[in-house]
Amino acid sequence: MLRHILSVLFVIVLVLSAVPLPAHAGNSAVIFMYHRFGEGDFPTTSIKIAQFEAHLEELKSGGYQVMALADIIKALRDGQELPDKAVAITIDDAYLSVYEKAWPRFKALGFPFTLFVATDPVDRGIRGYMSWDQIRELQRGGAGIGSQTASHLHMASSSVLANRRDLDKSNERFKKELGAKPAFIAYPYGEASDRVIELVRSTGFKAGLGQHSGVAAKTPNLYYLPRFALNEAYGDMKRFRLAANALALNVVDVTPSDPFIDAGDDNPPAFGFTLNGDEALTKSLSQLSCFGSHEGKLDVSRLEGEGGQTRIEIRMQKVLPRGRTRINCTLPAKDGRWYWFGRQFFKR
Secondary structure, three states: OHHHHHHHHHHHHHHHHHOOOOOOOEOEEEEEEEOEEOOOOOOOOEEOHHHHHHHHHHHHHOOOEEOOHHHHHHHHHHOOOEOOOEEEEEEEOOEHHHHHHHHHHHHHHOOOOEEEEOHHHHHOOOOOEOOHHHHHHHHHOOOEEEEOOOOOOOHHHOOHHHHHHHHHHHHHHHHHHHOOOOOEEEOHHHOOOHHHHHHHHHOOOOEEEOOOOOOEEOOOOOOOEOOEEOOOOOOOHHHHHHHHOOEEOOEEEEEOOOOEEOOOOOOOOOEEEEEOOOHHHHOOHHHOEEEEOOOEEOEEEEEEOHHHOEEEEEEOOOOOOOEEEEEEEEEEOHHHOEEEEEEEEEEO
16 A cells, blocks of 8 residues: 555656746846847847847747836836746847848747837938838837937936937937837947936936846846847857846845946945845855956955845956946856846946
């Protein structure tokens, strides 16, 4: 009798183990960024069509939930749960190859996406860019439309007045051509500052996106969300799967808060953040690694704070060079996935 009972239990375990587990609700989402499609003369901003189709096949068959950016940002803002492996697709600059090559493939799969538009190149009819008629066609087909200002100016190094004039100009063009100004902005070149973010917030935008790697998480600050950039050099399937399966490190109190490093600021900055919550994650922090694009592997210190929260302090030895510096912190998770937090600084 005992042998029979054990045999039955063994069969039950086998059956249950063969049933796929339900998707786990999460607090984060991966946002991908494309520019051009199949434009081989611009490999740093273009993706090969074969690479792009491989990405789409992975998203279709790999258990991902491709969602509209607006729905993801609403969930992050409102504290709503997101499905595991939630993904948003964004495209910058409104190049013609979006309309000719990417959009038909998105339509065939029913994948939503958001297009960020700088209005001046469209107004001027610059070769290689979409027209307003084509942008309206995408909008009618369900695409989200976001802003990249009017002139695609470098906002971090521009004056408040220049940024405000550029945003006002683009918002008027959006209202005239599309009926409303966008809710979201992608900072040109992915670079911003506290001053730029405050202007964007006061202008009425609901979220802002950069171009630094990382996973978008529930946070009180939705105005510098990370995105994984995809191009010919960084579009292979190994990296795509790694990014698509990444999880967010839930962090607060990031210092310095301003991603802009000006003359007179500490350089290198004393960079750090506090982990918010996850006790199981805190126990594995010995495996946390951080890398700087200017320096390589960085020194990481772990400090125990009040209320069980853990503070991570990262010390850089080299000054940040002029221009862009990216820092990526990763921690292995289960099933070959990785927690990923990215930060970008711009030094004038």
